[in-house]
Amino acid sequence: MDSTLIILGALALSSAAATVAGCAEDLESDVGSQSNPNSQVQLAPQMGNIHRYFNKAISGEPVSYGLYVAVAGTIAWALMNIGMSTIFALVIGAGVAAFIHGVYAVSAYLGRIVGQSQNFGQPVYLDVVITHLGPIVGHGFIAVFCMLLAAYLATSILGNPFPLPLVALIFGITVGAIGSSTGDVHYGAEREYQKYPFGGGVPVANHGDIDIKAEIGIRNGMDSSYFCSKLGGPLTGLTFGLIVFLDGWRGIVGGILGNALGGSLISKSIIAIIVGIILVAVMVCLNRLVEVYARKKYGPYTDR
């Protein structure tokens, strides 16, 4: 079979895995309340809002995901080198990472909540730990497995010279940075502050005044993941999937066009770089369009 077709197929599979990984990663951080919006969950009891959110800022999201995926990648790599089949090795690696994730999640919840119990009266809800742990570890497993699959494809078919654990570490850090910058905004700025009117941002004076009541009953982390799965999660997945796809795709386009122009490596590489720059220029234009749309649609503040 034509090698370009195989690479294109591997790239498509890798991007699809990355899309699922990004989405699962963001929803996991919403159930468990990790990353920057967690500052509000941490602040809430001090503002008199006793809540039933899960609270686990293990570390910055990029670093914690770097850890999980690197652990999974290292174990999978070791198992593959003693002759285990690839798919089993990837599943076992992701399973061990999920276990580590669960241990960190429990210790982070207990540590952070107990720290607030004495002074601010925030109870430690054991049922919150038990009910949230499954979705946290489950989403984490999906995210880690899919990233590991993408990393395996990158090293085995797509020409990445790095070993699997290193690519896994880099993917983990990247997906954490993306989830923290895109999907978590939906959770932090909208879901935690739904009682305030849409479109107001969150003035500093309102910080810590998070919603503690849900549509029905008292709000918890799983309600947040349901809400964020409508926009924040899928868009995070789309970001990571597109990054993996477009970065590989420009190389393939460079290869095809370069072959048509004589096939030297330099011309292929230069075309790949030019295609990349065109893609970036399109992003600049789209960003400007969205900005102009928002300025026209929402308008300036006129009452001050």
Added chain:
Amino acid sequence: MVIGLLIPFVEITLAGAIINASVHFVPVGGAPAAMATSTGIGTGTTQLAAGAGFTGLMAAATMAAQNGIDIFNPLHWIIILLSGAVGSMIMLGLTMLIGQLIYVFGVGVVPAADKCERDPITGDYQKSYITPGTTGHAIPTVCFISGLIGAALGGIGGALAYVALKQLGFSSEVAGIMAVGFFFMNAVLASYNIGGTIEGFHDPKFKKIPNGIVASFVASLLTGIIVVVMSLGI
């Protein structure tokens, strides 16, 4: 022999300074930006710069690993660096664009910069679009462009460090993990210099960039000495 060691040594020192400079361009708002309380991307400086830089590093490494690429050939050297830059720009560009979609359609705020009266690129007024009680929100054009410049520099810096390590004779695997560590070191130094949040090149904090570059230059000089000694097997 001496020239063979000196060139990578200079490259690695420059790479550190470039990486530090790159971080200053990336518009990060930290935790407040995740609540749409300040302008920029809602995550930490080091993390985001590292995410973008590593994507560039992988793009550069994939390019350097192709058959027929010679890392000592100046033309190939430039192509590897540019591949790193473009890889980083794609990562950060997409992250900012999709982040912007969430700010506008998910949170309902208008992109507005707090550190300038008018956007220096589009000329749009900013102040009247900022929610009272916040210091701007989302990613206006000036921040987007600044972020892309930062990403390009970060990709070039990461790729330069990787190429220098390869030229010293390290294998791809070792050069990769050392470049990751080297990138983090310089990104953290820049993060200390920024001290929290920055909107981009129009932010008054950006004027502190020379301090960061000097700090990274010195740190990278020391790192350069260590890796050159390592490459000699001492």
